[in-house]
Amino acid sequence: xxxxxxxxxxxxxxxxxxxxxxxxxxxxxxxGSDTMVILSQKWAEVYMQKHPEATIQVTGGGSxxxxxxxxxxxxxxxxxxxxxxxxxxxxxxxxxxxLGVEIPCAKDGISIYINKAxxxxxxTLKQIGQIFSGQIKNxxxxxxxxxxxxxxxxxxSSGTFVYFKDNVVKTDYSPSxxxxxxxxxxxxxxxxxxxxxxxxxxxxxxxxxDCKVKxxxxxxxxxxxxxxxxxxxxxxxxxxxxxxxxxxxxxTKAFIDWILSPEGQxxxxxxxxxxxx
Amino acid sequence: MKKITLAFxxxxxxxxxxxxxxxxxxxxxxxxSIDEHSMKFSGLDERLSTMDSDLAKLTKIKVSGYIQxxxxxxxxxxxAGHGISVASTTPPTLVTxxxxxxxxxxxxxxxxxxxxxxxxxxxxSFDKVSLKDAYVVLNDRWTKTFSLxxxxxxxxxxxxxxxxxxxxxxxxxxxxxxxxxxxxxxxAKLEANFETKYHLPLKLxxxxxxxxxNLGAIGNQLRDIDNxxxxxxxxxxxxKLPSSGLGIDFGGHGYLGSTQILSQTTPVTVFSDxxxxxxxxxxGDKLDKKWYGAExxxxxxxxxxxxxxxxxxxxTISGTTNAVQxxxxxxxxxxxxxxxxxxxxxxxxxxxxxxxxRYDVWDPNRKISGNQVANAGDLKYSTWSISWQYFFDDNxxxxxxxxxxxxEKSSIAGVGTDFVNRDKKDNTFTIRLQAKF
Numbered sequence: 141x142x143x144x145x146x147x148x149x150x151x152x153x154x155x156x157x158x159x160x161x162x163x164x165x166x167x168x169x170x171x172g173s174d175t176m177v178i179l180s181q182k183w184a185e186v187y188m189q190k191h192p193e194a195t196i197q198v199t200g201g202g203s204x205x206x207x208x209x210x211x212x213x214x215x216x217x218x219x220x221x222x223x224x225x226x227x228x229x230x231x232x233x234x235x236x237x238x239l240g241v242e243i244p245c246a247k248d249g250i251s252i253y254i255n256k257a258x259x260x261x262x263x264t265l266k267q268i269g270q271i272f273s274g275q276i277k278n279x280x281x282x283x284x285x286x287x288x289x290x291x292x293x294x295x296x297s298s299g300t301f302v303y304f305k306d307n308v309v310k311t312d313y314s315p316s317x318x319x320x321x322x323x324x325x326x327x328x329x330x331x332x333x334x335x336x337x338x339x340x341x342x343x344x345x346x347x348x349x350d351c352k353v354k355x356x357x358x359x360x361x362x363x364x365x366x367x368x369x370x371x372x373x374x375x376x377x378x379x380x381x382x383x384x385x386x387x388x389x390x391x392t393k394a395f396i397d398w399i400l401s402p403e404g405q406x407x408x409x410x411x412x413x414x415x416x417x
Numbered sequence: 418m419k420k421i422t423l424a425f426x427x428x429x430x431x432x433x434x435x436x437x438x439x440x441x442x443x444x445x446x447x448x449x450s451i452d453e454h455s456m457k458f459s460g461l462d463e464r465l466s467t468m469d470s471d472l473a474k475l476t477k478i479k480v481s482g483y484i485q486x487x488x489x490x491x492x493x494x495x496x497a498g499h500g501i502s503v504a505s506t507t508p509p510t511l512v513t514x515x516x517x518x519x520x521x522x523x524x525x526x527x528x529x530x531x532x533x534x535x536x537x538x539x540x541x542s543f544d545k546v547s548l549k550d551a552y553v554v555l556n557d558r559w560t561k562t563f564s565l566x567x568x569x570x571x572x573x574x575x576x577x578x579x580x581x582x583x584x585x586x587x588x589x590x591x592x593x594x595x596x597x598x599x600x601x602x603x604x605a606k607l608e609a610n611f612e613t614k615y616h617l618p619l620k621l622x623x624x625x626x627x628x629x630x631n632l633g634a635i636g637n638q639l640r641d642i643d644n645x646x647x648x649x650x651x652x653x654x655x656x657k658l659p660s661s662g663l664g665i666d667f668g669g670h671g672y673l674g675s676t677q678i679l680s681q682t683t684p685v686t687v688f689s690d691x692x693x694x695x696x697x698x699x700x701g702d703k704l705d706k707k708w709y710g711a712e713x714x715x716x717x718x719x720x721x722x723x724x725x726x727x728x729x730x731x732x733t734i735s736g737t738t739n740a741v742q743x744x745x746x747x748x749x750x751x752x753x754x755x756x757x758x759x760x761x762x763x764x765x766x767x768x769x770x771x772x773x774x775r776y777d778v779w780d781p782n783r784k785i786s787g788n789q790v791a792n793a794g795d796l797k798y799s800t801w802s803i804s805w806q807y808f809f810d811d812n813x814x815x816x817x818x819x820x821x822x823x824x825e826k827s828s829i830a831g832v833g834t835d836f837v838n839r840d841k842k843d844n845t846f847t848i849r850l851q852a853k854f
Contacts, residue, residue, distance in 0.1 A: 212810075212811035213768050213769075213808070213811065214811070226610075226612050226613070233664070233716055233724075234579075234583050235808075236721070236722040236765055237716050237717075237722035237723055237724035237763050237764075237765055238662065238664075238716055238717075238718040238721075238722040238765075239657055239659065239662075239663075239664040239716055239718070241659070241662075241718070242659065311531070311558070312531050315470075315473075385722070385768075386662070386718045386721055386722050387662055387718050
């Protein structure tokens with residue numbers, strides 16, 4: 141009798157596991173990196189045109205917001221312009237007992253935006269770090285006019301904020317750095333401010349000047365172009381990622397497979413980023 | 418006619434002049450208005466900067482917490498069965514079910530500056546507030562590898578560091594409660610995490626602690642009661658095989674400590690050694706409290722995620738009934754070679770459900786078994802814990818769980834009426850609602 145009950149319980153468990161795991165998801169939600177919003181929306185738009193039965197909903201908010209949504213189960217895909225942190229991975233492990241799935245889906249260069257009227261046109265990585273950490277405060281210290289540098293940056297939930305901090309600033313941002321909600325707002329602020337400087341995705345640099353970046357004093361300066369980002373000569377290049385809780389199935393899998401296909405990858409260049417394949 | 422023309426010209430000139438004066442007045446007025454608004458904007462800007470600065474300080478404070486409220490049903494078969502009773506009545510009134518508030522905790526973390534963090538976690542219960550975590554963490558800014566903890570923190574052990582708010586089973590294992598009473602310790606802990614800087618998924622921990630946390634009267638836990646410090650070491654390596662959807666964390670830990678005899682009674686208190694032979698320790702003698710453990714956690718992305726977690730600990734534990742330093746979960750005058758292990762299986766079912774089964778064993782005296790066991794403290798326990806968790810949302814989860822402890826049977830009367838040739842009836846069914854923020 142006892143064995144029969146255990147058998148029934150085990151069978152029930154197996155059936156429920158398989159049943160719940162293959163539950164069809166009609167709508168795929170994508171949330172996260174603001175840098176990736178335009179690209180992601182474009183992917184969703186083209187994919188839905190080709191697959192009218194699919195519904196892909198894309199929102200931004202920042203990489204941290206997307207990854208938090210992935211952990212709390214409110215999104216299927218998290219877009220992130222930085223690799224997942226070990227603390228976020230631990231939370232995924234705790235909640236879903238998986239290591240998550242990381243999909244590098246595009247390449248991007250972080251542009252240093254400068255106002256077109258600014259005489260400075262190239263900086264070393266070290267100088268950029270010192271500018272954003274507040275150690276260099278005046279344009280004349282980097283070959284410009286005698287004027288205070290105005291800093292524009294992202295909120296801490298942004299993947300670009302984290303990537304730029306970890307790889308360029310390497311310490312805390314200057315308290316005078318004005319945080320703005322999105323890369324477009326940074327570009328807009330720099331466009332209006334003759335002595336402003338900001339950072340963000342290469343795709344957004346409209347109406348501002350892309351500052352050339354030198355790895356160090358002796359290296360040549362490179363602008364963020366398709367070629368320099370692809371061949372990694374532009375020093376601030378990175379991957380853009382999609383993260384999932386577990387290996388995708390159904391509509392989510394079909395969407396991701398399409399993104400990684402030549403058709404999906406071809407769309408990347410049209411919005412200013414670079415394919416991974 | 419000339420007069421009329423002159424009058425019109427004069428009127429026109431006057432009107433033109435009047436319009437000019439009016440224009441000047443409007444421009445002047447606009448200028449004043451712009452100046453006034455500019456000043457207002459400057460004032461607002463200044464206020465906004467102050468508020469921004471205040472807000473930036475506030476965002477450095479992180480508050481989290483959780484409440485676990487539950488309804489328990491206790492196994493009542495057999496009058497001498499379970500341990501839940503109202504002791505003040507004669508005979509004790511057996512309580513068969515009860516509402517119970519297991520946890521009410523709030524955790525405050527404040528990142529004062531880059532690399533400096535304060536953590537404070539009080540635990541609230543009906544009659545008191547006690548301190549669970551209170552420590553300062555200093556993270557090295559340069560290599561991003563080392564962290565130094567000072568204060569009261571979790572002992573380095575996988576099960577203990579896994580928060581009660583996240584743990585899948587209703588309770589931790591029996592061994593965790595006996596070996597690490599109260600989970601925390603007072604001391605210093607150095608952690609090295611080589612993942613961030615060197616991309617080496619290795620974590621090392623070294624803690625030097627008083628070794629008397631949750632032992633004896635609370636007043637005696639504020640400081641060390643002897644001059645001996647206990648040392649805990651742990652190493653964990655994380656292996657990731659993303660193409661297979663597999664992650665394996667494995668490692669080991671060691672506890673090197675002692676129980677010092679602080680006083681003797683008259684007549685003298687006799688202790689029992691690892692071979693159950695009596696001996697009389699003198700004041701100042703140190704009894705062994707040393708063990709080593711191996712741990713593994715396997716995560717597999719199979720139909721939504723599954724995990725198998727296990728730990729094996731073996732060594733020597735010592736205890737004393739001296740009220741200054743007694744362990745309420747090992748309240749004996751003895752030294753014992755013990756062994757413990759557990760295996761936990763967790764399966765995520767869809768996004769909202771989770772099935773959990775754990776088997777844990779605590780053998781306080783691995784040198785004897787069955788009818789050789791002459792007292793309850795040497796009985797081995799095997800416990801099944803089965804749970805089903807439903808995640809209502811990110812903040813709320815419900816755990817339906819059943820715990821079935823099974824003790825070793827002995828025919829010797831010394832083990833007590835609850836245990837002579839039988840398994841003490843102490844199973845518990847629980848419905849727990851947890852709200853976390």
